[in-house]
Amino acid sequence: MKAVNAFKLFKVVWYRWLTPQNRYCCVCGQTSGGFLPYRGGSRSMPNAMRALKTVGSDLDEFECPCCGAHDRERHLLLYLRASGVWDEFRSADILHFAPEKRLAKLVGSQQPRLYVKADLHPGGDDIHCMDLHSIAVKAESFDIVIANHVLEHVDDDRLAMREISRVLRPGGCAIVQTPYSRVLQHTFSDPGIKFTDARREIYGQEDHVRLFGRDIFTRLVAAGALENRVKTHQDLLADVDSHRYGVNPDEPFFLFRKPL
Numbered sequence: 001m002k003a004v005n006a007f008k009l010f011k012v013v014w015y016r017w018l019t020p021q022n023r024y025c026c027v028c029g030q031t032s033g034g035f036l037p038y039r040g041g042s043r044s045m046p047n048a049m050r051a052l053k054t055v056g057s058d059l060d061e062f063e064c065p066c067c068g069a070h071d072r073e074r075h076l077l078l079y080l081r082a083s084g085v086w087d088e089f090r091s092a093d094i095l096h097f098a099p100e101k102r103l104a105k106l107v108g109s110q111q112p113r114l115y116v117k118a119d120l121h122p123g124g125d126d127i128h129c130m131d132l133h134s135i136a137v138k139a140e141s142f143d144i145v146i147a148n149h150v151l152e153h154v155d156d157d158r159l160a161m162r163e164i165s166r167v168l169r170p171g172g173c174a175i176v177q178t179p180y181s182r183v184l185q186h187t188f189s190d191p192g193i194k195f196t197d198a199r200r201e202i203y204g205q206e207d208h209v210r211l212f213g214r215d216i217f218t219r220l221v222a223a224g225a226l227e228n229r230v231k232t233h234q235d236l237l238a239d240v241d242s243h244r245y246g247v248n249p250d251e252p253f254f255l256f257r258k259p260l
């Protein structure tokens with residue numbers, strides 16, 4: 001473990017001060033020479049995930065060496081700003097599941113009317129204990145619900161989407177970034193796959209409980225009776241150099257609206 005930490009520290013120093021500063025983190029606004037990989041990077045990705053063309057985090061360009069923001073935070077922030085949803089955050093009531101510390105700080109800076117951070121296992125006093133399967137708030141309480149890379153962890157994603165839809169006001173939006181396979185036709189899950197190694201090989205990570213397939217969009221829309229407003233990187237961020245910004249251009253913006 002110490003060797004790993006020393007290697008990471010070396011890479012942080014290398015990227016921050018010793019190489020050309022050709023990367024930019026939109027979360028902290030700092031430049032660096034590269035982003036740190038997640039674990040061993042894409043080389044450590046299970047073969048099945050590669051064969052199934054799984055779209056998710058960029059494992060090679062994952063963590064900002066300056067602020068620690070992950071690629072999923074950087075991409076979501078770019079998507080929010082480019083789509084105009086970021087401006088909706090002002091004066092909105094926002095529910096943010098599994099809030100990422102750095103992204104949450106920026107969301108708060110938009111001065112929403114109400115900003116509730118929630119997690120099944122809260123990591124701080126300002127985070128409410130809530131279960132996405134049974135959100136303990138009244139119907140139509142929020143304008144925005146954010147669950148960034150959460151649906152692949154919950155026992156019942158369709159129930160979670162129904163709950164998200166229930167607590168949204170008409171016209172409100174659900175932002176639910178989630179990894180999925182571009183090859184698998186149907187979302188796959190089996191309760192018999194309980195063990196860490198099996199989950200990692202079959203779902204891509206030891207704490208994932210399903211691998212979404214190409215049906216993910218219709219599945220989430222149907223579960224929540226929501227409108228599909230999903231956009232691609234090309235749709236919203238065509239002028240953003242994904243390499244420089246350290247984001248995965250294959251990852252879409254999972255945006256759904258509750259009908260008026």
Ligand SMILES: [Zn+2]
Nearest residue numbers: 025028064067
């Ligand atoms: Zn950063």
